Amino acid sequence: MPKIRIPIANPIIQEEEIEEVVKVLKSGFIAQGPKVAEFEEKFAEFIGTKYAIATSSGTTALHVALLSCGIGEGDEVITTPFTFAATGNSILYTGARPVFVDIEKDTFNIDPKKIEEAITPNTKAIMPVQLYGQSAEMDKINEIAKKHELFVIEDAAQAHGAIYKEKKVGSMGDMGCFSFYPTKNMTTSEGGMITTNNKELAEKARMLRAHGESKRYKHSILGYNFRMTDISAAIGLAQLKKIDTFNQKRIDNANYLTKELDDINGITAPKTLNRVKHVYHQYTIKIESGNRDEWVKFINENGIGTGIHYPIPIYKQELYLELGYDYELEETEKAANSVISLPVHPSLSKDDLATIVKVLKEASAKFS
């Protein structure tokens, strides 16, 4: 294994996070308690929704959001296959079937032009993923959803603080779902959050997260233990104060990389839509010539971490082949075979960024 000097991700945990966690540990409230309530209130404020419901992970946030919308056996949910497995799996947990629609080649997000042809009488929801920190075309998606009376659940796991036409990601659908996994733009260790403006959906989500309790020991529906702990919430509250600074650093790093890499042979730098704030959870380039594995090997051998997000479209994962999925979508296939994510996280130094550019230039000279 080559020695990686510049990792692909690096969670920033500082004194403040440590002090807040110690306070919680000393308080006696170490499961879901006042810190979770405070984190929910402040996160809702940050996203601009009326409600936020904390969960144990981004995956459980998606699961609870789907169940809150009444999605289950016999239903179909339209989503993208070019995402982390949790997006598709959360739909499967409910008994519904994910229906995969191809992506746009420039943004890697679900292509709204292809959604309507995938709608059937069983379709109940659209779940766009705000991939790599950039919003999908939410105006178009919401318009289709309205016309066909479908729920919209944003998988915003990678897009804390991203904006689409003045609106925060996570505030544009019926529900938004975030992940606070350590590689994300902000972390709570494991953790997730649902955002919504709909009181009924918020109440249902709160119940589903905690064994269907409407009051202490009164169980009205079948729920789960998907609660967040106050320990995680304390980390989240400290991170929330810094998320705008973290995101700005990611944006500055991405702008520098794009300026330097844009006209290098063999690479396409990421593209952003008009009127969006892309928060660069990932900085993902496309390799247009040579063999991607060779590019990756060379970059890693020169000490730079990389990621392939994602090498296998969901419909081609073994589990999904077993479930009978047997198609390929053109743009998804191309993306899965050509993307490489490069480090863009806030702790990169100027030297790190210059090294990334230098190594990519060398790779370009070698492989294209």
Ligand SMILES: Cc1ncc(COP(=O)(O)O)c(C=O)c1O
């Ligand atoms: C697009 C997407 N959806 C859902 C998730 C699931 O989040 P978690 O890992 O917190 O369960 C992730 C996390 O990696 C993700 O990237």
